[in-house]
Amino acid sequence: MPLPLRTGRARFAAAGALSLTVLAGCSDSGGGGGGSSSAPATPPSSPSSSPASPASSRPPAGGQVKVSIKDFTFRPTDVTVTPGATITVTNDDTTTHTMTATKGRVFDTGDIAAGKSATFTAPSKAGGYPYDCTIHPFMTGTLTVK
Structure with missing residues (x-):
């Protein structure tokens, strides 16, 4: 019976090594930030940062999101704005990210280093604009212009 135990441990060790390799690939190496603005990071407003808040937002009255x-x-994942609204993206994470339209690159923040922000203007044409982080494509959302 020792053989299955060793096989299980070997599998567990291999899975652990793979996990560490994947995590190392997502760590911040201190670089990046080329496309980020120098504006100070501002904490997100309560509705978008609350765990109980909805996954989408309504068009803002002042045109800023x-x-x-x-x-x-x-956060939020799905954002609804008016045409031409100003959108500020703050990276409260530990590594560089982007917020980039997946079709046609209608908007792209460029690299936003940890603790930094970037601002862009929403498209003027109404519609849904899927986006992701080009560095971490599993990070997705939709910008809806109404």
């Missing part, structure tokens, strides 16, 4: 990135997640 704040999106934060934390724990490899856009």
Whole structure:
């Protein structure tokens, strides 16, 4: 019976090594930030950072929207804005991220280093604009312009 135990441990060790390799690939090496603005990071507003808040936002009255990135997640994930609204993306994570339209690159923040922010203008044409982080493509969301 010792053979299955060793096989199980070997599998566990291999899985652990793979996990460390994947995590190392997502760590911040101190670089990046080329496309980020020098504006100070601002904490996200309470509705978008609350765990109980909805996954989408309504068009803002003032034409400004704040999106934060934390724990490899856009908050909120789905954002609804008016045409030409100003969107500020704050990276509250430990590594560089982007917020980039997946079709046609209609908007792209460029690299946003940890603790930094970037601002862009929403498209003027109404519609849904899927986006992701080009560095971590599993991070996705939708910008809806109404």
